[in-house]
Amino acid sequence: MKKYEAIRQQLLARREELNRRIHKMADKARHIDEPLTPDFSEQAVERQNDEVLDALGDAGRRELAQINRALARIDSGEYGACANCGRAIPEQRLEILPYSDLCVACAEKQDAR
Numbered sequence: 772m773k774k775y776e777a778i779r780q781q782l783l784a785r786r787e788e789l790n791r792r793i794h795k796m797a798d799k800a801r802h803i804d805e806p807l808t809p810d811f812s813e814q815a816v817e818r819q820n821d822e823v824l825d826a827l828g829d830a831g832r833r834e835l836a837q838i839n840r841a842l843a844r845i846d847s848g849e850y851g852a853c854a855n856c857g858r859a860i861p862e863q864r865l866e867i868l869p870y871s872d873l874c875v876a877c878a879e880k881q882d883a884r
């Protein structure tokens with residue numbers, strides 16, 4: 772049962788870090804309502820920063836969803852088994868890709884599609 776406890780702790784720590792980062796970014800985004808400066812070159816820089824914030828937020832939110840899914844699979848006992856064929860996913864693969872829910876063969880098949 773405690774087989775994936777180390778990975779679970781790792782996922783929880785990562786989730787906490789992402790949550791902190793997303794909240795920080797959301798706080799920053801709220802200040803963007805301020806009117807843009809009349810200087811056009813400065814405007815361009817400000818717009819670029821907004822885009823960076825958005826991109827980081829999306830990637831962070833996506834990763835958060837993957838973490839939650841992996842944690843749910845650990846809790847339900849599904850973790851470590853391929854979601855497609857049911858075979859065991861090698862532990863080395865889970866250490867490198869803790870969000871992975873496919874074995875190597877099925878992941879390769881999916882990539883080839």
Ligand SMILES: [Zn+2]
Nearest residue numbers: 853856874877
């Ligand atoms: Zn598989």
